[in-house]
Amino acid sequence: MPNTNPIADHVAAIPPSGIREFFELVQGRTDIISLGVGEPDFTTPWHIRESAIYALERGKTSYTSNLGLLNLRESISHYIAHFFGPTYRPDNEILITMGVSEALDLALRAIINPGDEIIYHEPCYVSYSPSIALTHGIPVAVECNSQMKFSVTAADIEAAITEKSKALILNFPTNPTGGTMTREELQAIANLAVKHNLIVITDEIYAELTFEGEHVSIASLPGMQERTILLHGFSKAYAMTGFRIGFGCGPESLIAAMTRIHQYSMLCASIVSQEAALEALRNGEEPMMEMREEYRQRRNLMVNALNEMGLTCHLPRGSFYAFPSVQSTGLDSKTFATRLLEAENVAAVPGTAFGDCGEGFLRCCFAAGFDQIEEAIERMARFVDNTKKG
Ligand SMILES: Cc1ncc(COP(=O)(O)O)c(C=O)c1O
Structure with a gap:
């Protein structure tokens, strides 16, 4: 029996990226603050x-x-x-x-x-x-x-x-x-x-x-x-x-x-x-170090705020990602991320996009502007409060 599927089996077996899947939801929506994409917000020097x-x-x-x-x-x-x-x-x-x-x-x-x-x-x-x-x-x-x-x-x-x-x-x-x-x-x-x-x-x-x-x-x-x-x-x-x-x-x-x-x-x-x-x-070392210092300050702002709102988060020593636990809200990763997006227009990636053991966590990228991070944090804190109040 010839295999009539034009797509190779091992390719067909690959699941869609959890990040892409989530960002389908964001497409075409306005007023979203995105902590989702793992990309510097700086333009190349x-x-x-x-x-x-x-x-x-x-x-x-x-x-x-x-x-x-x-x-x-x-x-x-x-x-x-x-x-x-x-x-x-x-x-x-x-x-x-x-x-x-x-x-x-x-x-x-x-x-x-x-x-x-x-x-x-x-x-x-x-x-x-x-x-x-x-x-x-x-x-x-x-x-x-x-x-x-x-x-x-x-x-x-x-x-x-x-x-x-x-x-x-x-x-x-x-x-x-x-x-x-x-x-x-x-x-x-x-x-x-x-x-x-x-x-x-x-x-x-x-x-x-x-x-x-x-x-x-x-x-x-x-x-x-x-x-x-x-x-x-x-x-x-x-x-x-x-x-x-x-x-x-x-x-x-x-x-x-x-x-x-x-x-x-x-x-x-x-x-x-x-x-x-x-x-x-x-000639790129100095601008690179300036960007790193910005990221460090943004990290501190974001991680402190996440811990204050009850989303326990370790201080990442590197990268531009915070990975807080959302378990205190009683929601799983995907539900938390989807509801946060619906209620407050903040996009962050469910931890499960990065493997099953990411369940209970959320990836928040702090390569976003200070103002954006401040606004996102305020919205997230409100969402967490409302969720805990039920
Ligand atoms: C850990 C890791 N490796 C590789 C890449 C891909 O990087 P590049 O843009 O150099 O292909 C990324 C991008 O997000 C990444 O996070």
Whole structure:
């Protein structure tokens, strides 16, 4: 019997993104304050935009090398060595991609054989589980909780390891929880990766948006660089989501395998965006630090207010997300988010969009203006009050 479904089974099996599903409800509605989209409210700093314009004026409209512009790879190599620790060779250990999204997809496609298990921690970025499934891998979620401020323990990861385990995805600071890890906690996970011969894919897209203490990359720990693919990009800290520039750094063999896929699928990232990224690394540190300071103040405002209104929320050390519990209201995540939207026109994402263990939580993005956050908080407090009064 021929299969008449034009859509491949493994694609048809992928559920719609919980974020998209929720934002269908927001479409076409006015007077909404959105704490929903995980995107900086800042426009890309002017000097970076200007460098893109200037690149066009100079006729930079061609393909680049599959790996990306060499001078950008050289700048990335310096930047990563300076901020993250490890040194990568620009000629064969760095691949420039269309955002971290593409780099993640390439990394998974490069390493997964059908049936390989890929472990990741949940609640997590919405792409991980579908991206694994789309490459015929098996997603294995390890749950994190609010008592641990959404860090993940080596013991919990070890309990999920089987003989089919191929790789571990880490994302610290975490979308959607703002969870971070100490050096010691990461060291324990690094030891596990070595013991069980796991590849580590570390998505550190929020690294610069660490508000207190150091950001530690697992790639910088002893014995890890040779088994780690470090993913990073310009979307968040440099407010460059629309430029679609990210990169993967790792051992030559893994970067070569990723490049083999990239050269036949994407060919190269946009040259205009690569020029803009080059400018971001040349002169972007100060504006980036100014944005981070803004986010820090907004975080403090939002997290204090959430706790005051009875939505218990840990102080996220990184990212631009607060992840309060809504359990005190007696509502589940989706009901809370839907009713908040209906009653007060405030959009925030139900925690379940990021995995089942996000039940009871809400993701509130504080990459929104101060005034917007203040207004959203006032409306949320009123909603919580009214809900508790019944
Ligand atoms: C954890 C995480 N990784 C990757 C991405 C995708 O980033 P990019 O815009 O570089 O594709 C996001 C975007 O929200 C994210 O939160």
